[in-house]
Amino acid sequence: METIITDYNYWIYILLMMIGLYAMLSQNNLVKKIIGMSIFQTAIIVFYVSIGAKKDATIPIIEHGHGHGAASQAISALQYVNPLPHVLMLTAIVVAVSTLGVALAIILGIHRQYGTLEEDEILEQI
Amino acid sequence: MIYSEQLPILLMIFPLFAAFAISVTGVFHTRYCYPVAVCALIGSLYTSVGVLFEVLEKGVIHYRLGGWPPPFGIEYVIDYLNGLVLVVVSFVSLGAVIFSKESVKQELPDKIPQFYTLFVLLVTGLLGMTVTGDAFNLYVLLEISALATYALIAMGKGRAMFSSFIYVIMGTLGACFYLLGVGHLYIMTGSLNMGDLYTLMPDLYASHAILVAFLLILVGIWIKMAFFPLHGWLPNAYTYAPTATSCLIAPLMTKVSVYIMIRIMFSTFSPAFVFNTFAAANVIVWMAVAAIIGGSILALAQTDFKKMLTYLIVAEVGYMVGGIWLANRHGITGAILHIVNDALMTLCLFLVVGIIVYKTKGHQFNNMQGLYKKMPITMAAFTIGALSMIGVPPTAGFFSKWYLILGAIDSGQWSFMAALLFSSLVNAVLFFRVIEIGYFEPFADHHGHGHHDGAAIAIDEAPLSMLAPLVVVALSLIILGVYAGYIVTNVIQFAVPAGI
Numbered sequence: 001m002e003t004i005i006t007d008y009n010y011w012i013y014i015l016l017m018m019i020g021l022y023a024m025l026s027q028n029n030l031v032k033k034i035i036g037m038s039i040f041q042t043a044i045i046v047f048y049v050s051i052g053a054k055k056d057a058t059i060p061i062i063e064h065g066h067g068h069g070a071a072s073q074a075i076s077a078l079q080y081v082n083p084l085p086h087v088l089m090l091t092a093i094v095v096a097v098s099t100l101g102v103a104l105a106i107i108l109g110i111h112r113q114y115g116t117l118e119e120d121e122i123l124e125q126i
Numbered sequence: 127m128i129y130s131e132q133l134p135i136l137l138m139i140f141p142l143f144a145a146f147a148i149s150v151t152g153v154f155h156t157r158y159c160y161p162v163a164v165c166a167l168i169g170s171l172y173t174s175v176g177v178l179f180e181v182l183e184k185g186v187i188h189y190r191l192g193g194w195p196p197p198f199g200i201e202y203v204i205d206y207l208n209g210l211v212l213v214v215v216s217f218v219s220l221g222a223v224i225f226s227k228e229s230v231k232q233e234l235p236d237k238i239p240q241f242y243t244l245f246v247l248l249v250t251g252l253l254g255m256t257v258t259g260d261a262f263n264l265y266v267l268l269e270i271s272a273l274a275t276y277a278l279i280a281m282g283k284g285r286a287m288f289s290s291f292i293y294v295i296m297g298t299l300g301a302c303f304y305l306l307g308v309g310h311l312y313i314m315t316g317s318l319n320m321g322d323l324y325t326l327m328p329d330l331y332a333s334h335a336i337l338v339a340f341l342l343i344l345v346g347i348w349i350k351m352a353f354f355p356l357h358g359w360l361p362n363a364y365t366y367a368p369t370a371t372s373c374l375i376a377p378l379m380t381k382v383s384v385y386i387m388i389r390i391m392f393s394t395f396s397p398a399f400v401f402n403t404f405a406a407a408n409v410i411v412w413m414a415v416a417a418i419i420g421g422s423i424l425a426l427a428q429t430d431f432k433k434m435l436t437y438l439i440v441a442e443v444g445y446m447v448g449g450i451w452l453a454n455r456h457g458i459t460g461a462i463l464h465i466v467n468d469a470l471m472t473l474c475l476f477l478v479v480g481i482i483v484y485k486t487k488g489h490q491f492n493n494m495q496g497l498y499k500k501m502p503i504t505m506a507a508f509t510i511g512a513l514s515m516i517g518v519p520p521t522a523g524f525f526s527k528w529y530l531i532l533g534a535i536d537s538g539q540w541s542f543m544a545a546l547l548f549s550s551l552v553n554a555v556l557f558f559r560v561i562e563i564g565y566f567e568p569f570a571d572h573h574g575h576g577h578h579d580g581a582a583i584a585i586d587e588a589p590l591s592m593l594a595p596l597v598v599v600a601l602s603l604i605i606l607g608v609y610a611g612y613i614v615t616n617v618i619q620f621a622v623p624a625g626i
Contacts, residue, residue, distance in 0.1 A: 024295055037298050044305055051313055085312070088262055092305065095269045102273055103294045106280050109287045126285055 009050035016043035030110065030117045034103050041096040045089050052085040054078070133177045134189040134202045137212065138253050140169035141246040148246065152239020159242040160230075163223050166246055170253060171216040178209040182616065188259075196259075197322045203259035207462065207621035210613075211256050211385045214469050218377050219249045221473055221595040226370035228589050229480055233368050234281055241281065245374065248274035252382050261308045261394065262318045264386065265301065268350070271382075272297045275375055279367040289362035296359040300349030307342030310335050311394075320394045327395065331403050340404060343390055351383030351443055354417030361424075361436040365489075369480040372432070377472040380439055381465045384446045388462070391450070392623040401453045411539050414448025417441065418545040422552040432479050432489040434556060435472070438515065441549055442468050448542050449530045457533025458622045459614060464526035466613070467514070470603055471523055474511035477596045478504060481588040494560060496569025500585045503593060505564055507600035512557035514603045517550050522603045525610035 004011060020043055023036025060083040107117065114122045144166030151158045181187060181204055189202040204212070223245065234241050251271025258264050276297070280290035312318060314335050315326040330336050345356075352360040360380075364372050391400045401407055421441025428434040446468070449461030479489055481504050486493040498505045514521035527546060534543035569585070587593065606613070 021299075024299065030291065033295055037295060040302055041298070044302055044309070047306070048309055051309070085309075088318075091262075091266055095266065095301075098273055099269070099294065099298055102276050103291070106276065106287055106291050106294060109280060110291060113287055122288060126288070 009053075010047070013043045013047040013050070016040075016046060019043075028119045030107055030119060034100065034107065037103065038096065038100060041092070041099070045092055045096070048085040048089045048092070052082040054081050057081045131189075133173050133180065134187060134204055134257055135191070137170050137173040137177065137216070138250055138257065140166045140173070141250040141253070145243050145247045145250065148239055149243045152243065156238040159239050160223075160227050163242045163246050164220075167216065167220040167223050167249060170249065171213075171220050174209075174212040174216045174253075177204055178213050178617075181206060181209040196319050197317055200263050201259040201319060201321070202257045203321065204257060205621065206617050207388065208256045208385065210462070210617050210621065211382070211465060212253065214466050215249070215252050215256060215378055215382065218469050218473050219252070219374060221477070221599055222370065222374040222377075225373055225477055225480060225592050225595045227591045229370045229484055229592070230368075232484060233283075233370070237281060241278070241368075241370070244274045244278050245370075247271075248278065248374065252378055255382055256385060259320050260318055261311065261320055261323065265305050265308060268304065268386075269301055271379070272301065272350075275371075275379065278371040278375070279363050281371065282366045282368045284366050285362060286366035286368075289359070289366050293359045293363045296349055296356075300346045303342050303346030303349070305346075307339045307344075307346060310339035310342065314339070320389070323394050324396060327399070331399050336399075337404065340395060340399075344387070347383055347387050347390070348447075351380045351387070351447075352440055353443055353447055354413060354420050354440060357417075357421075357440045357443075360440060361433055364436040364439070365430065365433045369483050373473065373476045373480055376436070376439060376476050377469045380443050381446075381469045384443065384450075384461070384465055387447070388450060388458075397453075397623050397626055407451045407453050410451040411448050411542050414444040414451065415541050415545040417444025417447070418549045422549045425556060426552060430490055431482070431494065431560065432476075435475055435479065438553070438556075439472060442472075445527075445530060445546070445549075448539075448545075449533060452530075452533040452537050452539060452542065453626065454533050454536045455622055455626055456529050456536050458626065459618050460526050460529030460531075460533055462618045462621055463529060463610065463614060467522040467526045467603075467606060470599055470606065471511055471514045474507060474596065474599045474603060475515065477592070477599065478508040478511065481592050481596065484588060484592065485585050491560065491563055494564045495567040496564070497585075498565045500569060501587045503587055504596065507596045508564075509561065510600040510603055512553075512561065514607070516553045516557060520604055520607050522606035522610065525607060529614075 017040055020036045020038070020040030024033050024040060027033050027036060057078065057080055060080040110122065111117055114125050116122060144162050148159050148162050151162065177187065187204040188196070189204070190196065191200045191202065193199070226245070230238060230241055248271050251267050251274060254267035255264055255271065258267060276290050276294050279293060280287050308318065311323060314330055314333060315323055317323055317326055327336065349356045364376050367375065391397075418441050421437050421439075421444060425434045425437035425441065428437065442464070446461045446464050449457045449464065452458070481501070482493055482497065483489050485501070510521060514523035517524045517527040527550065531543055531546055534540070534546065
């Protein structure tokens with residue numbers, strides 16, 4: 001029980017990921033499959049973003065101009081959230097958006113070709 | 127000299143900038159697309175050969191992007207293994223792009239700029255995946271090449287669009303698993319650089335998180351390389367893709383994925399972890415046996431020549447994965463040699479398919495009736511490719527199979543050896559059946575296909591831009607076979623991790 005409460009971010013991402021995976025693999029409608037794919041990718045983004053967070057930490061911008069002398073310039077990493085996973089996820093968001101774009105374009109083509117987006121109806125026509 | 131220091135990045139820059147150049151010039155005139163793509167890939171081949179020779183002379187190259195030191199910045203690392211893979215990737219893509227000229231004009235006349243833009247972008251992704259030493263950078267490049275592939279496949283006719291959609295779903299799933307695994311590694315170590323991970327991880331090998339990370343990455347890459355139970359997306363996607371597309375993706379995508387698996391296993395994790403702590407090598411060799419036998423049997427069931435070849439790719443993936451997981455020197459040497467050989471054999475056979483599609487508008491077995499008389503040079507090249515696939519001695523395919531069998535004997539994996547021999551037998555049956563159709567059955571005019579074109583294309587030898595790359599590739603199969611020992615002692619020997 002305690003691990004569920006303290007590591008709730010992991011449980012949320014696993015739940016989201018399973019919803020996405022279920023939709024990708026079991027839905028008959030191609031648009032629903034794509035929605036599942038997006039949820040799956042978002043779950044991983046949630047996972048990365050949550051591991052950068054810390055309690056009582058602030059945004060990772062070093063404050064200049066407060067106080068003088070060497071002591072005030074010392075940086076304690078504990079005071080700042082970890083920016084690296086967030087920056088990585090900017091790239092992953094770009095990748096997710098472009099994958100979504102390509103998938104939607106392909107779906108448009110499929111609809112033009114078969115006149116339907118239900119997988120079983122398409123397979124019948126093939 | 128400053129120029130030679132910049133070689134590792136130049137080899138990616140050529141095709142990347144060519145992609146911009148083609149998409150811009152394509153708006154004004156489609157005539158310039160092809161020469162720009164060819165020039166860019168000649169540039170890549172030239173630089174990758176240069177890089178390989180520099181590695182042979184001076185040892186491993188570390189290139190820092192933007193001058194940032196490794197754990198903070200992205201680092202490109204080129205050693206004996208990926209130096210060799212780079213040359214293969216750029217050689218195969220140059221052959222495929224030279225070949226594509228007439229085929230693209232025939233199949234995709236209104237999409238020439240789009241085709242070449244995506245084509246060079248795909249090569250950029252493949253070269254980048256090979257050259258990078260950063261786990262997250264690898265993910266981005268994996269997705270660049272995958273996105274280009276989805277669009278290139280969807281350009282085809284018939285089932286292409288639907289097959290491409292299945293590939294989008296499966297490919298995204300694979301990439302996401304990889305990303306998730308990298309996330310676990312980052313939580314445990316705080317680093318994304320492969321060399322850095324290699325030094326940081328040994329203390330953590332007992333951790334479950336590291337084990338899960340390795341499994342996630344492995345499954346992700348297996349989906350990408352179509353390892354047997356996860357191969358479902360590959361045959362249709364590669365069969366219905368436009369000819370010029372399948373000439374590029376069929377030889378390279380799976381081979382580069384196998385390379386990534388080697389890189390993750392031995393340069394990010396270590397042989398000690400992979401073979402001792404993880405300790406599933408036996409299971410994976412059995413999966414490889416299933417891949418080889420399953421791929422071969424499914425190939426036997428086909429009446430479509432191109433589809434038969436795609437199932438053989440599934441079997442060949444089993445060769446390489448199994449060879450690596452044999453966990454001995456001969457097995458890994460064989461697997462790395464097979465990356466080189468199989469890329470060229472597959473290219474050779476798909477170029478032949480491309481010529482047959484160009485001339486007869488189809489890739490069924492009955493399209494090949496009587497072709498030995500009509501196009502002797504093409505079919506001679508096909509015969510060399512087929513013999514190499516079967517593993518007949520002077521050709522390249524024999525030597526990698528020989529090393530794989532030696533590896534199987536060394537570690538006592540008799541099932542793997544039996545699977546290799548079984549697959550050679552099946553290949554012999556498959557290809558001699560095709561040779562028989564081409565040689566003995568009389569040429570039949572296919573009124574069913576393309577009678578709208580009239581007699582626009584007579585069935586004879588293909589144009590020079592198609593024939594030249596095919597002949598070069600077929601000859602290179604024999605040359606590679608003759609110099610297999612040289613390549614093993616001078617390059618691959620150093621690519622196998624020490625202590626195995």
